[in-house]
Amino acid sequence: MNNLLRMEESGARIVLDDPWTLIRSPETADSTEMLILPLAHWLESPSRHAVWLGPDDGVESLLPWLASLPLIALDFPSFRDGRAYSQAYLLRSRFGWKGELRAIGDVLRDQLSHMRQCGFDSFAVREDKSAEDALKGLAGMSVLYGRSVIEPRPLFRRR
Amino acid sequence: MYQYDDYDRALVFERVAQFRDQVERFMAGELSEEEFLPLRLQNGLYMQKHAYMLRVAIPYGTLSAEQMRTLASIASDYDRGYGHFTTRQNMQFNWIELHEVPDILERLAQVNMHAIQTSGNCVRNITTEAFAGVAADELIDPRPLAEILRQWSTINPEFLFLPRKFKIAICSAKQDRAAIMMHDIGLYLYPGHDGQMLLRVIVGGGLGRTPILGLQIRDGLPWQHLLSYVEAVLRVYNRHGRRDNKYKARIKILVKALGIEAFAKEVEEEWQHIKDGPAQLTEDEYQRVASAFVPPNYRTLAGTDLDFGTHLADNPAFARWVARNVQPHKIPGYTSVVLSTKPGLASPPGDVTGLQMLAVADWSERFGFGEIRIAHEQNIVLPDVPKSELFALWQLAKEQGLGAANVGLLTDIIACPGGDFCALANAKSIPIAQAIQARFDNLDYLHDLGDISLNISGCMNACGHHHIGNIGILGVDKNGSEWYQITLGGAQGKNSALGKVIGPSFSADEVPQVIERIIGTFVRYREAEELFVDTVARIGLEPFKERVYPKALEVSA
Numbered sequence: 266m267n268n269l270l271r272m273e274e275s276g277a278r279i280v281l282d283d284p285w286t287l288i289r290s291p292e293t294a295d296s297t298e299m300l301i302l303p304l305a306h307w308l309e310s311p312s313r314h315a316v317w318l319g320p321d322d323g324v325e326s327l328l329p330w331l332a333s334l335p336l337i338a339l340d341f342p343s344f345r346d347g348r349a350y351s352q353a354y355l356l357r358s359r360f361g362w363k364g365e366l367r368a369i370g371d372v373l374r375d376q377l378s379h380m381r382q383c384g385f386d387s388f389a390v391r392e393d394k395s396a397e398d399a400l401k402g403l404a405g406m407s408v409l410y411g412r413s414v415i416e417p418r419p420l421f422r423r424r
Numbered sequence: 425m426y427q428y429d430d431y432d433r434a435l436v437f438e439r440v441a442q443f444r445d446q447v448e449r450f451m452a453g454e455l456s457e458e459e460f461l462p463l464r465l466q467n468g469l470y471m472q473k474h475a476y477m478l479r480v481a482i483p484y485g486t487l488s489a490e491q492m493r494t495l496a497s498i499a500s501d502y503d504r505g506y507g508h509f510t511t512r513q514n515m516q517f518n519w520i521e522l523h524e525v526p527d528i529l530e531r532l533a534q535v536n537m538h539a540i541q542t543s544g545n546c547v548r549n550i551t552t553e554a555f556a557g558v559a560a561d562e563l564i565d566p567r568p569l570a571e572i573l574r575q576w577s578t579i580n581p582e583f584l585f586l587p588r589k590f591k592i593a594i595c596s597a598k599q600d601r602a603a604i605m606m607h608d609i610g611l612y613l614y615p616g617h618d619g620q621m622l623l624r625v626i627v628g629g630g631l632g633r634t635p636i637l638g639l640q641i642r643d644g645l646p647w648q649h650l651l652s653y654v655e656a657v658l659r660v661y662n663r664h665g666r667r668d669n670k671y672k673a674r675i676k677i678l679v680k681a682l683g684i685e686a687f688a689k690e691v692e693e694e695w696q697h698i699k700d701g702p703a704q705l706t707e708d709e710y711q712r713v714a715s716a717f718v719p720p721n722y723r724t725l726a727g728t729d730l731d732f733g734t735h736l737a738d739n740p741a742f743a744r745w746v747a748r749n750v751q752p753h754k755i756p757g758y759t760s761v762v763l764s765t766k767p768g769l770a771s772p773p774g775d776v777t778g779l780q781m782l783a784v785a786d787w788s789e790r791f792g793f794g795e796i797r798i799a800h801e802q803n804i805v806l807p808d809v810p811k812s813e814l815f816a817l818w819q820l821a822k823e824q825g826l827g828a829a830n831v832g833l834l835t836d837i838i839a840c841p842g843g844d845f846c847a848l849a850n851a852k853s854i855p856i857a858q859a860i861q862a863r864f865d866n867l868d869y870l871h872d873l874g875d876i877s878l879n880i881s882g883c884m885n886a887c888g889h890h891h892i893g894n895i896g897i898l899g900v901d902k903n904g905s906e907w908y909q910i911t912l913g914g915a916q917g918k919n920s921a922l923g924k925v926i927g928p929s930f931s932a933d934e935v936p937q938v939i940e941r942i943i944g945t946f947v948r949y950r951e952a953e954e955l956f957v958d959t960v961a962r963i964g965l966e967p968f969k970e971r972v973y974p975k976a977l978e979v980s981a
Contacts, residue, residue, distance in 0.1 A: 406579065424429075
């Protein structure tokens with residue numbers, strides 16, 4: 266089980282039947298499963314599998330594949346590393362990625378609302394944490410001054 | 425002053441509730457220290473040597489009388505009766521209990537205040553100069569754009585986990601009193617030929633371990649593009665700034681590594697994508713915010729006041745205070761008054777008691793329009809005082825220990841809290857400041873010396889801005905004992921410069937004598953009314969070294 270939360274039209278829910286397996290090191294991959302592969306490995310033979318990017322990976326390298334990719338995951342090696350927020354912004358707002366965008370790694374309750382604002386719509390909560398508890402972090406606050414992926418107009422255009 | 429509307433109020437109260445929950449989860453063991461750390465930092469809460477310290481945001485250094493009274497109540501109810509004004513125009517409380525912090529934040533929220541992003545690797549309090557809106561040499565009031573930036577940067581989800589802290593300052597006067605060359609982004613606002621507001625954008629300045637003056641990345645940027653341009657800079661920094669070493673993580677290191685041209689090109693490319701989008705500021709929004717900063721109802725006063733003239737002539741101590749602590753004002757008959765928080769031995773630089781805060785709040789209403797400013801030199805400013813009231817204010821200020829006539833003089837020392845409080849410090853700052861203030865206690869002599877800035881930092885994080893003091897003192901650790909390195913020739917403002925180290929460091933006991941020798945050298949070489957910093961620039965460091973290190977020179981000869 267992936268300890269996964271997903272935003273759906275009816276609201277956020279805990280996902281118990283997520284089919285994806287995250288592969289951190291490709292040697293362990295069983296090709297019959299639905300895999301989320303590291304970018305370098307995935308680029309060697311672009312496939313039906315999904316891909317995950319570390320914060321050093323350029324999101325631009327996915328541009329040719331956006332129409333066919335089933336899912337993109339962005340890694341937070343530490344929750345204090347904020348690069349994936351900008352990667353998510355670029356994927357969603359600039360490159361038009363409409364598919365699932367999953368946060369993986371050090372994914373914790375108190376950052377979930379920021380991730381959601383930046384366009385993540387699924388969240389693989391860190392394994393030792395309760396997904397149910399993490400759900401409480403998704404809403405965040407009712408006021409956003411600036412703009413974000415899910416609210417592209419700054420507050421001064423909504424005030 | 426900017427007035428909160430329902431959105432602003434909802435945000436600060438929701439933030440209090442959010443942090444109350446986080447504190448409870450931390451105290452219940454559900455959040456680890458590591459997980460809690462950035463959460464508390466982004467709510468202004470540090471762990472110091474003896475207790476938690478709470479840093480309250482004072483956006484661009486502006487406070488109402490009511491807000492000042494609230495700070496006083498926090499000082500007396502939750503701290504030891506005082507607070508400390510910082511070089512970034514904020515207030516720090518040094519003796520705070522964790523479980524009381526949500527209540528303190530709630531009390532702040534009730535008067536439209538908060539501690540959001542006063543720490544952490546995010547955009548910090550937006551600063552400007554203490555005389556914004558009233559300075560005689562002001563071009564445009566920078567406060568509306570400062571407030572717009574404050575709102576935009578508050579809990580901006582993409583930029584809360586930057587490689588390192590990020591400081592933005594804006595100024596718009598002939599003199600730069602906001603130190604914009606020393607900020608991650610410095611903004612200089614000025615009118616173009618057609619009167620349109622334009623921005624000069626400076627990037628990559630900063631003090632700390634690697635002091636660098638900022639470089640111009642763009643000029644003539646129309647104000648409507650302020651937010652999109654800052655967003656472009658932050659996105660480039662967030663993606664490419666170093667994260668492997670916290671001492672190399674500030675934007676200045678990235679700018680230096682890429683070179684300003686390459687960095688500017690990255691920013692320009694990013695900006696092209698967003699410049700004409702929804703982030704573009706509207707005239708409506710500018711007017712909405714600017715309407716909160718319309719000038720108060722100034723009375724029509726004569727430019728000269730007879731009683732004031734008489735007091736000046738009769739009372740040399742008052743005249744001295746006026747000469748140093750009173751600034752010219754846009755409106756005839758008005759002045760801005762600087763209340764010095766540097767009385768010498770009576771209290772450390774920047775420290776103000778709850779009773780003093782209450783008195784200042786009263787004076788701001790009696791003599792002005794209920795508004796107070798905090799200067800980055802850690803002093804308090806009453807921006808609108810009629811000339812005819814200066815004598816009465818001076819007498820009250822003296823009684824409260826806020827009447828020192830030393831603004832801009834050697835004893836107007838900028839100092840961080842240092843090793844007495846701060847867990848990062850290598851050495852104490854406050855005893856050094858007080859020893860120097862005690863050594864130079866002759867006001868006539870100090871006034872004769874003229875403008876000399878002396879800045880003390882207890883470690884290389886440079887919270888005391890020692891690099892830009894005419895005399896800078898940096899606390900360093902040598903084998904576990906406290907030593908002090910001295911620099912000369914630093915300056916802030918339009919002619920910003922970083923001081924140069926004069927030689928090996930000194931023990932705490934030696935520092936006052938060393939400063940005395942430096943001043944002695946200045947007096948000997950000074951031409952006419954020359955400023956200290958100009959003398960240093962003219963004669964160089966050698967004459968100072970010769971006086972300060974006589975024995976070392978004999979040995980090396």
